[in-house]
Amino acid sequence: MVSPVILSEAKDDLYIGGREMNRREMLAGLGGVAASAAVARLDAQLSEHPLSGPAGSSLEMPRKADFIIDEGYTYINAAYTHPIPKVSLEAARRAAENRGSLRAPAGGASGGRGTGRGGGGENNNPKALFAELIGAKPTEIAYVSSTSAGENLVVQALGLDHDFSGNVVTDGLHYDGAILHLMELKKRGLDLRIAPPTKDYRIDLKDMEKLVDNKTKLIEVSSAAMYNGFQHDLKAVADLAHAHGAFVYADIIHSAGAEPFDVKATGIDFAAASSFKWLMGDFGMGFLYAREDVLPKIRRPVIGYMQASRMEGFYPPNLPEGEYTPVDYALNNTTAGMFESGTLAGGSAVNQALLGASLRYVKDLGLANIQAHRQPLLKRLRDEVPRFGFTCVTPPGSTGGNITFAYKNVNQSPFPQKLQAAKVNVRFSRNWMRLSPSVYNDMADVERFLSAMA
Numbered sequence: 001m002v003s004p005v006i007l008s009e010a011k012d013d014l015y016i017g018g019r020e021m022n023r024r025e026m027l028a029g030l031g032g033v034a035a036s037a038a039v040a041r042l043d044a045q046l047s048e049h050p051l052s053g054p055a056g057s058s059l060e061m062p063r064k065a066d067f068i069i070d071e072g073y074t075y076i077n078a079a080y081t082h083p084i085p086k087v088s089l090e091a092a093r094r095a096a097e098n099r100g101s102l103r104a105p106a107g108g109a110s111g112g113r114g115t116g117r118g119g120g121g122e123n124n125n126p127k128a129l130f131a132e133l134i135g136a137k138p139t140e141i142a143y144v145s146s147t148s149a150g151e152n153l154v155v156q157a158l159g160l161d162h163d164f165s166g167n168v169v170t171d172g173l174h175y176d177g178a179i180l181h182l183m184e185l186k187k188r189g190l191d192l193r194i195a196p197p198t199k200d201y202r203i204d205l206k207d208m209e210k211l212v213d214n215k216t217k218l219i220e221v222s223s224a225a226m227y228n229g230f231q232h233d234l235k236a237v238a239d240l241a242h243a244h245g246a247f248v249y250a251d252i253i254h255s256a257g258a259e260p261f262d263v264k265a266t267g268i269d270f271a272a273a274s275s276f277k278w279l280m281g282d283f284g285m286g287f288l289y290a291r292e293d294v295l296p297k298i299r300r301p302v303i304g305y306m307q308a309s310r311m312e313g314f315y316p317p318n319l320p321e322g323e324y325t326p327v328d329y330a331l332n333n334t335t336a337g338m339f340e341s342g343t344l345a346g347g348s349a350v351n352q353a354l355l356g357a358s359l360r361y362v363k364d365l366g367l368a369n370i371q372a373h374r375q376p377l378l379k380r381l382r383d384e385v386p387r388f389g390f391t392c393v394t395p396p397g398s399t400g401g402n403i404t405f406a407y408k409n410v411n412q413s414p415f416p417q418k419l420q421a422a423k424v425n426v427r428f429s430r431n432w433m434r435l436s437p438s439v440y441n442d443m444a445d446v447e448r449f450l451s452a453m454a
Contacts, residue, residue: 059366061373062442066361074424074445079226079254079402079436082280088357091124095353124356126346127336129363130279130287134252134271135262142288142339143346147253150272150288151178151220153339154249156301158218160190166217167191171203173225175251182220191215201393202230209240216246223261223271224254227432228393229402231255238267247294253277253286257362258401259371269294278401278438280358285347290335300331304341307331370439371399377437378403380446388415388453390433404434415453422452 067083069075075083131138144150155161160168168182172194179194186192193211198204203221212219219241224231234250241248249270255261257278263271271289275281290298305311311329314320320328331337346352362370381403382392390405407413408431416428426449427434437445 059369061365061369061439063365063439064442067440069440072423074422074441074448076435076437076441076445076449077425077427078438079258079277079434080427081276081283082278082438083440084282084354085280085358085361087361088280088354091357092350092354095350099349124353124360126275126285126352126355126359127287129356129359130256133261133359133363133367134256134289135264136289137292139334139336140289140292142290142334142336144272144286144288144339145284145347146286147175147251147272147274148177148181150270150286150339151249151251152181153288153301154270154272154290155181155185155218157298157338158247159299160217161185164189164191166215167193167211167213168218168220169193169195169208169211169216169246170220171195171208172197173203173227173230174220174222175226175253178220178222178251197230200395201228202395203232205233205236205240208237212240212244212246214244216241216244218247218249220249220251222251222254223266224252224258224398224400224402226254226402227434228395228404229254229398229400230395231398231400234266234268238269241269242267252289254400254402256287257359257367257370259399260367263289263291275355275358278362279355280362281355282351285351285355288335288339290338292335295333295335295338298338300338302339302341306340306342307337309337365439373439374401374437374441377441377443377446380443381435381449384450385453393432401438402434402436404432406432419449419452422448424449424452 066085066087068086069083125138127141127143128138130136131141144153160166164185168185168190170179170182170192172179182190182192195203195207195211198207208219219237221232221234221237223234232250234248238248247269248267249272250266250268251273252261252263252271253273254277256273257280269291272286273279274283274286276283300307308329309332311327313327314325340346347355382394385405386392390407390410392403393406394403407415410416410433411428411430415433419426427436435449
């Protein structure tokens with residue numbers, strides 16, 4: 001794994017092995033650095049099945065051997081960016097070799113539309129695997145480059161970027177990047193209504209109810225808050241929205257892959273998630289969910305050839321009879337047919353292969369098992385971190401992967417330097433610290449963190 005990373009939100013800088021690096025550099029290079037360092041060692045370490053290694057039982061955790069973790073290094077920051085499993089790096093290597101070869105592609109020797117879109121075969125098809133993880137149909141899933149791209153597409157599909165006749169309701173614990181987007185639209189005329197957090201670090205549904213009326217077009221929330229892991233009762237939010245003729249969009253990046261989650265049970269209309277967190281993929285690829293029965297009620301925010309169910313151009317000498325028509329085509333009536341436009345909507349063949357293997361790995365481990373493994377670690381943190389002067393702001397009963405502690409100006413305290421010296425990586429912001437253990441963490445990691453804090 002890469003060297004320890006300490007984040008300071010005030011400058012948004014990261015410190016890697018003593019060298020200052022901005023966040024964009026790090027995000028662009030993290031997957032590549034890990035992959036290039038690992039590929040030479042993978043063949044001897046991997047078998048065909050990701051969970052058939054020396055750990056014993058196929059569900060035994062922690063899964064330290066499944067990831068590249070330098071000795072003496074402790075990473076409790078999966079919600080910032082999750083390490084990529086070795087099996088996924090190997091899948092990416094094989095896909096890169098196939099992409100660079102002269103052998104015939106999956107669509108036949110002549111290629112054609114749809115060639116190579118399977119992401120490593122049906123068993124590792126990213127769309128199908130993601131759909132299964134969240135209880136959706138594969139036809140309700142589109143590729144997007146990021147969660148923010150998905151949120152933007154939903155806003156555009158509902159016309160909220162230019163039609164300001166209605167209002168949008170959100171809350172102060174929703175992802176701040178999405179709120180930024182909505183606040184920019186507010187400057188143009190959007191009626192934006194924001195429910196503030198309560199003093200016990202939650203959003204009270206009654207506060208949202210006061211903001212919703214029959215002119216509400218959309219309620220935007222996060223299924224699990226990036227800041228403190230607060231979880232809405234999404235079914236109640238969806239019922240509130242639908243009772244007023246509105247739609248619901250949920251940012252599910254901190255739920256998908258972290259715990260059992262079912263979009264059908266929640267009743268939400270749209271959801272998006274990038275893959276570089278709990279889905280254990282890389283940057284630049286994510287998913288957008290849109291419930292199939294809402295598709296006829298919205299407009300295509302983008303149009304491109306990937307949306308065509310059939311398309312044939314007319315070229316000399318085979319021109320059509322009568323009035324000239326350059327292209328004969330029909331559009332798909334699926335979520336992909338609504339939101340994908342060009343080839344890069346699904347990422348590269350290498351990225352699809354990597355993500356397909358990661359989603360398979362998550363599925364084989366089991367979301368309930370992943371969630372259960374994390375609980376004693378989170379409880380230990382909740383019990384012990386307050387003795388250092390921190391206040392736990394993650395509501396009791398939260399079931400996601402994040403636990404957050406408030407501490408004014410913590411980025412200027414000795415704690416970030418203590419953890420860096422101990423090679424322990426957690427998320428620091430200006431006034432809070434967040435920990436997010438995953439399948440490779442154990443209680444020894446938690447104790448190492450607590451020892452470093454002291």
